[in-house]
Amino acid sequence: MLLYLGPRPLTHEVSTRVRARSAMSKRTDRELVDAARAGESEAFGTLMRRHQRRIYRLALHLLRDAAEAEDATQETFVRAYGALDRFDGRSEAFTWIYRIAVNLSLNVIRARKPNRKSVSTEDPRLEGVLVETRAGSANPLGDSETRELGRVLCEGMDALSDTLRTTLILVGVDGLSHAQAGEVLGCPEGTVAWRVHEARKKLKVFLVERGFAPQGEEGAA
Amino acid sequence: MLSAFPFPERDWERDARAVEARLAEGLPAADESLLAAPLPSEADEPSSLSATATPLTNSGVRTQSLAELARRSVEKKQANERQMARESMALAAQQRKLAPASDAPRAAPIVSPVAAIAAVREGVPARTNRLPKVALALPALALAAAALLWFRRPEPAPVVTNVVIPTAPSPAASPVATAVPEVPRGIDPNTLPGEPTPAADPAPPKVAGAPPKVTGGKSPAKDGRPTAPNAPGDNSLPPDPDLRPADSRGGELSAKPSSGAVQAALGAVMSGARHCVAGDDAPSSAVVVFGSDGRVQHVTVSGAAAGKSSASCIEAQLSRARVQPFAASSFSVSATVRPE
Numbered sequence: 321m322l323l324y325l326g327p328r329p330l331t332h333e334v335s336t337r338v339r340a341r342s343a344m345s346k347r348t349d350r351e352l353v354d355a356a357r358a359g360e361s362e363a364f365g366t367l368m369r370r371h372q373r374r375i376y377r378l379a380l381h382l383l384r385d386a387a388e389a390e391d392a393t394q395e396t397f398v399r400a401y402g403a404l405d406r407f408d409g410r411s412e413a414f415t416w417i418y419r420i421a422v423n424l425s426l427n428v429i430r431a432r433k434p435n436r437k438s439v440s441t442e443d444p445r446l447e448g449v450l451v452e453t454r455a456g457s458a459n460p461l462g463d464s465e466t467r468e469l470g471r472v473l474c475e476g477m478d479a480l481s482d483t484l485r486t487t488l489i490l491v492g493v494d495g496l497s498h499a500q501a502g503e504v505l506g507c508p509e510g511t512v513a514w515r516v517h518e519a520r521k522k523l524k525v526f527l528v529e530r531g532f533a534p535q536g537e538e539g540a541a
Numbered sequence: 542m543l544s545a546f547p548f549p550e551r552d553w554e555r556d557a558r559a560v561e562a563r564l565a566e567g568l569p570a571a572d573e574s575l576l577a578a579p580l581p582s583e584a585d586e587p588s589s590l591s592a593t594a595t596p597l598t599n600s601g602v603r604t605q606s607l608a609e610l611a612r613r614s615v616e617k618k619q620a621n622e623r624q625m626a627r628e629s630m631a632l633a634a635q636q637r638k639l640a641p642a643s644d645a646p647r648a649a650p651i652v653s654p655v656a657a658i659a660a661v662r663e664g665v666p667a668r669t670n671r672l673p674k675v676a677l678a679l680p681a682l683a684l685a686a687a688a689l690l691w692f693r694r695p696e697p698a699p700v701v702t703n704v705v706i707p708t709a710p711s712p713a714a715s716p717v718a719t720a721v722p723e724v725p726r727g728i729d730p731n732t733l734p735g736e737p738t739p740a741a742d743p744a745p746p747k748v749a750g751a752p753p754k755v756t757g758g759k760s761p762a763k764d765g766r767p768t769a770p771n772a773p774g775d776n777s778l779p780p781d782p783d784l785r786p787a788d789s790r791g792g793e794l795s796a797k798p799s800s801g802a803v804q805a806a807l808g809a810v811m812s813g814a815r816h817c818v819a820g821d822d823a824p825s826s827a828v829v830v831f832g833s834d835g836r837v838q839h840v841t842v843s844g845a846a847a848g849k850s851s852a853s854c855i856e857a858q859l860s861r862a863r864v865q866p867f868a869a870s871s872f873s874v875s876a877t878v879r880p881e
């Protein structure tokens with residue numbers, strides 16, 4: 321028979337930590353930022369975990385490389401933590417973090433060599449699309465078309481300028497509103513709307529040239 | 542399809558811990574460029590859609606562009622007011638040219654210059670055409686314009702909603718004045734084209750202080766040539782410290798003050814009135830009633846300042862306006878006092 325003479329049972333600490341995290345997760349982004357500034361160690365961690373997936377997907381679509389996207393995501397949060405004192409609260413915290421992520425990703429793009437590899441089936445952006453269409457598919461032909469459409473879409477987005485592509489990713493892929501995208505990019509909503517419209521127009525032309533008929537506003541883009 | 546791009550599968554907790562580990566090692570040097578607006582405008586992007594990109598973290602995320610917009614709107618408004626004043630003067634001059642002389646001066650109805658300008662532009666006879674058919678001699682018109690130029694102030698002219706049609710003296714009217722009227726002050730006679738000399742007009746308005754004289758000559762408006770001065774060398778101005786709007790006929794009272802004189806009088810006091818409503822969001826209106834002696838009898842304030850202390854301030858300021866004495870018992874004009 322073993323006597324337990326150690327500290328309090330681990331389950332109690334775990335439950336306390338879980339309760340603390342649960343309370344932390346209910347805070348708004350701004351409250352988490354304020355708490356992080358005040359020195360609460362877990363506040364920024366909660367904020368990071370809340371937005372890391374979206375930041376990673378954004379970086380992935382901008383950089384088209386999983387490793388670079390991982391580095392950019394990590395760098396984004398490190399830089400954001402270091403610049404917390406300069407966040408004045410005029411925008412949402414996540415648009416502020418998005419801006420850092422976009423700037424870092426663009427820096428990586430500009431530092432790249434001109435010869436970039438073409439889109440292939442190993443494109444990390446397509447990974448999720450292929451996985452979702454593969455399992456339990458009742459329409460292989462449709463899945464094949466979807467994969468091909470995804471591939472051509474990625475090609476079309478790569479053909480856009482950085483400005484149009486970034487705007488389209490923020491609004492089309494990540495689902496930001498025009499106002500939120502404007503906060504990220506530092507431009508008015510009208511400019512965001514124009515850019516999205518231009519990007520979609522060019523994408524449609526790109527798709528039509530490659531045999532994909534447009535299916536309305538959301539059909540292809 | 543774009544929105545259908547899913548989140549890649551990753552060990553997100555591992556990624557988060559990696560970030561925390563990096564934070565524990567220390568923070569990199571601050572890089573302000575990461576907080577700046579990321580992207581340039583597209584080459585064919587409409588310029589009107591683009592705003593001044595400012596970093597999110599400074600105090601001018603939107604305010605710089607808004608400040609510029611506010612400045613531009615104020616400048617545009619001031620330019621519009623100046624343009625409106627110029628157009629109203631041009632309209633008044635045009636109507637004076639078109640309107641025939643009339644024996645008896647009648648009251649001028651209140652007409653918005655905006656409506657009058659719009660009507661003239663559209664070729665529709667303005668309501669002012671129903672005004673009594675009066676005409677001024679060209680020299681009188683030139684004299685009024687010269688007086689307006691002399692008394693012009695830096696700030697925009699006040700918006701005078703009443704179009705004043707000055708009455709012209711009848712050629713057959715009695716030229717006798719009970720007293721020599723006060724002649725225009727501060728006017729350089731050398732800038733004036735000539736004397737308005739209706740047949741029975743005893744006092745040419747051009748030369749201040751000159752004795753009334755029946756020249757019997759033709760009006761400059763008829764032959765286009767300015768007439769000779771009253772007397773050689775007799776062109777000195779009597780000293781008078783008070784500035785007064787120009788009197789178009791010098792010897793006898795006009796029925797009402799000219800629009801130029803009214804504008805000049807109100808323009809001289811409008812800056813003070815504007816100070817009264819500084820900070821207000823909306824303009825105020827004031828009806829200024831001049832007595833026959835040219836002094837303000839009454840000021841009624843309406844609009845944003847009505848019922849406030851600024852109303853009495855506006856009344857005090859506008860009451861300082863002065864015009865030349867006129868024949869009518871009173872003359873009222875509306876003015877808009879816009880906040881600075």
